[in-house]
Amino acid sequence: MVEREEILPKYWYNVIPDLPKPLPPPRDPPEAEFSRIDLLRKIMPKEVLRQQFTVERFIKIPEDVRNAYLNIGRPTPLLRAKRLEEMLGTPAKIYFKFEGATPTGSHKINTALPQAYFAKEEGVNHVVTETGAGQWGTAVALSARMFDMNATVFMVRVSYEQKPQRRTIMQLYGADVYASPTNLTEFGRKILAENKDHPGSLGIAMSEAIEFALKNEIKYLVGSVLDVAILHQSVIGLEAIRQLDELGEDPDVLIGCVGGGSNFGGFAFPFYGAKKGKKFIAVGSYEIPKFSKGDYVYDFPDTAGLLPQVKMITLGKDYVPPPIYAGGLRYHGAAPSLSLLIKEKVVEWREYSEPEIFEAAKLFMRAQGIVPAPESAHAIKAVIDEALEAKRANEKRVIVFNLSGHGLLDLPNYESMMKRSLK
Amino acid sequence: MRKMLVSYMTLGYPNVEGYLEFIDGAISQGSDVLEVGIKPKFAKYDGPVIRKSYKAVNLSEGETWELLKETRKRSNVPAIVLTYLEDWLGKLDEFLSKLREVGVNGVLFPDLIIDFTDEYEKYVKAIRDHGLKAVIFTSPSVPDTMIHDLSKNSDLFLYYGVRPTTGVPIPVSVDSLITRVRTLVENKLVVGFGLSDVEDMRKALRAGADGIAIGTAYIEEVEKRGVKSAISLVKYFRGVLDEF
Ligand SMILES: Cc1ncc(COP(=O)(O)O)c(C=O)c1O
Numbered sequence: 001m002v003e004r005e006e007i008l009p010k011y012w013y014n015v016i017p018d019l020p021k022p023l024p025p026p027r028d029p030p031e032a033e034f035s036r037i038d039l040l041r042k043i044m045p046k047e048v049l050r051q052q053f054t055v056e057r058f059i060k061i062p063e064d065v066r067n068a069y070l071n072i073g074r075p076t077p078l079l080r081a082k083r084l085e086e087m088l089g090t091p092a093k094i095y096f097k098f099e100g101a102t103p104t105g106s107h108k109i110n111t112a113l114p115q116a117y118f119a120k121e122e123g124v125n126h127v128v129t130e131t132g133a134g135q136w137g138t139a140v141a142l143s144a145r146m147f148d149m150n151a152t153v154f155m156v157r158v159s160y161e162q163k164p165q166r167r168t169i170m171q172l173y174g175a176d177v178y179a180s181p182t183n184l185t186e187f188g189r190k191i192l193a194e195n196k197d198h199p200g201s202l203g204i205a206m207s208e209a210i211e212f213a214l215k216n217e218i219k220y221l222v223g224s225v226l227d228v229a230i231l232h233q234s235v236i237g238l239e240a241i242r243q244l245d246e247l248g249e250d251p252d253v254l255i256g257c258v259g260g261g262s263n264f265g266g267f268a269f270p271f272y273g274a275k276k277g278k279k280f281i282a283v284g285s286y287e288i289p290k291f292s293k294g295d296y297v298y299d300f301p302d303t304a305g306l307l308p309q310v311k312m313i314t315l316g317k318d319y320v321p322p323p324i325y326a327g328g329l330r331y332h333g334a335a336p337s338l339s340l341l342i343k344e345k346v347v348e349w350r351e352y353s354e355p356e357i358f359e360a361a362k363l364f365m366r367a368q369g370i371v372p373a374p375e376s377a378h379a380i381k382a383v384i385d386e387a388l389e390a391k392r393a394n395e396k397r398v399i400v401f402n403l404s405g406h407g408l409l410d411l412p413n414y415e416s417m418m419k420r421s422l423k
Numbered sequence: 424m425r426k427m428l429v430s431y432m433t434l435g436y437p438n439v440e441g442y443l444e445f446i447d448g449a450i451s452q453g454s455d456v457l458e459v460g461i462k463p464k465f466a467k468y469d470g471p472v473i474r475k476s477y478k479a480v481n482l483s484e485g486e487t488w489e490l491l492k493e494t495r496k497r498s499n500v501p502a503i504v505l506t507y508l509e510d511w512l513g514k515l516d517e518f519l520s521k522l523r524e525v526g527v528n529g530v531l532f533p534d535l536i537i538d539f540t541d542e543y544e545k546y547v548k549a550i551r552d553h554g555l556k557a558v559i560f561t562s563p564s565v566p567d568t569m570i571h572d573l574s575k576n577s578d579l580f581l582y583y584g585v586r587p588t589t590g591v592p593i594p595v596s597v598d599s600l601i602t603r604v605r606t607l608v609e610n611k612l613v614v615g616f617g618l619s620d621v622e623d624m625r626k627a628l629r630a631g632a633d634g635i636a637i638g639t640a641y642i643e644e645v646e647k648r649g650v651k652s653a654i655s656l657v658k659y660f661r662g663v664l665d666e667f
Contacts, residue, residue, distance in 0.1 A: 037470070
């Protein structure tokens with residue numbers, strides 16, 4: 001038996017030096033009144049920013065962060081979906097990495113922990129972020145607590161009202177959670193003056209968090225999209241490689257869902273770097289068709305346009321995503337490194353609709369007993385399709401996917417999906 | 424071997440007289456190469472300070488060529504023009520011929536490797552066919568094998584920008600970046616982008632850089648204390664390089 005400590009990597013993997021082409025740098029928009037790149041310097045922890053722009057292939061995980069990873073139960077399990085294989089009658093073997101096994105229920109904690117740690121190292125005792133449905137905010141709230149820091153979370157007002165459990169968890173961890181737009185920032189006050197019942201948006205919440213960080217000279221933590229988040233998420237893939245090795249398995253197909261790209265990249269890029277796996281599949285939402293309809297251009301990661309532009313596959317920062325249940329996939333772009341790998345056809349993509357992923361989620365629940373997050377159900381749908389294709393071709397493929405989170409706090413969403421599908 | 428000082432100034436900044444005074448001073452104080460920026464339509468990959476200097480400049484096309492010619496007349500050191508390829512796509516031959524005509528030695532397109540990755544060889548050839556040197560700009564996010572090839576393909580030296588933009592002191596590990604790239608580069612290696620911090624400069628030189636490119640620091644100095652003060656900065660940087 002290998003020890004947990006042995007499976008947990010000592011280094012994060014950075015894909016930048018292994019990309020087939022130069023990664024276009026972030027840039028300031030043409031008529032910028034202030035430099036957004038300079039703004040990053042003010043709001044991000046210094047070491048996080050250094051890692052964002054580093055080209056070292058491997059970056060040492062600080063001992064304190066490794067201990068924090070162990071403390072939240074890393075390495076997460078790599079499980080075989082044996083009953084799903086049987087139900088599908090496929091000769092393929094299906095494995096999944098279960099990120100839902102972390103206390104906050106998704107992979108987001110993997111980057112929240114180091115970012116909070118690096119802020120603390122710099123002598124900051126308070127971090128701030130925004131959150132939509134609450135996965136990211138929850139991860140930040142717990143990470144801040146683990147390093148004895150305060151956390152402030154600007155939560156999109158509609159979610160604040162409709163997802164009270166997420167808000168409660170953050171508050172139990174000791175975070176201050178505000179329904180955004182708030183009266184705490186100039187930007188929030190401006191929005192409220194226009195419409196006092198504004199439901200909020202991720203862009204507004206992000207702008208408020210950034211303004212709050214600047215005003216209070218504290219640090220802002222970034223959830224996805226920027227490549228540094230993928231770097232930290234690489235613990236998922238690095239552990240999975242090791243766990244598959246222990247089982248003597250050589251993976252053929254690697255699958256993950258994509259919101260901003262951090263869980264897909266964190267899971268799949270280490271395989272790509274280690275030259276393992278023949279096929280990489282990034283799965284998005286059919287209702288938010290960034291892969292099929294998006295352009296590969298420079299765009300803002302945030303709706304308010306406060307961050308530097310990055311070159312990515314995007315539907316445009318002003319794109320308003322429809323209200324699908326997989327809240328974490330309601331994002332207009334995909335991380336620059338992932339976008340480049342898709343453009344270079346190293347990574348393939350799929351897009352699935354809500355009814356399709358609901359069927360896939362049900363099948364998975366009935367086979368494995370785990371309620372997947374609706375985001376992760378997108379990956380499951382692709383897994384099922386691959387497994388059925390292997391069956392048609394009668395091939396013993398090894399399919400590995402990332403189950404990015406559990407769906408136990410998404411049960412109201414599943415109830416609504418059930419009602420819809422009965423109609 | 425003498426370490427190279429590559430001094431950048433925006434063509435026509437802060438005004439024609441001030442610009443020429445700086446050029447004279449930059450040469451007399453020991454710059455080995457002059458890098459002159461022609462105001463682009465969109466300074467995609469330039470930092471806030473250089474962008475501001477472009478804003479301050481308003482030369483007609485005629486004045487631009489005149490001033491380049493004048494720059495050339497004053498110096499015996501190589502003068503390289505920095506400008507975005509994007510701006511000249513439709514009239515590249517004409518542009519390159521004109522550069523040659525006014526006596527400029529070479530050209531550096533900061534967007535060549537980023538936005539024209541698949542066709543860069545074609546453009547390098549076009550530059551050389553016009554009797555000009557092609558100085559190639561690279562950065563840490565250029566893949567290793569590509570840096571190796573580009574270094575052999577770049578004239579005078581390979582330009583390596585260690586930060587994602589000029590003039591914003593993003594924290595980077597200068598020594599490990601240079602140590603790594605040094606082994607890949609079969610050419611002289613000139614490092615730039617935010618290297619006005621002399622400790623960073625020394626780290627870069629110790630790690631094997633053959634020279635340093637400076638721009639933002641001069642422009643900031645011109646803005647704050649005037650051209651004469653910027654010229655004494657050239658002297659100061661020369662001194663740091665001469666420690667090696
Ligand atoms: C469970 C789950 N999976 C996937 C995603 C999308 O993640 P990423 O931004 O890493 O692509 C999210 C985002 O909130 C999520 O909560």
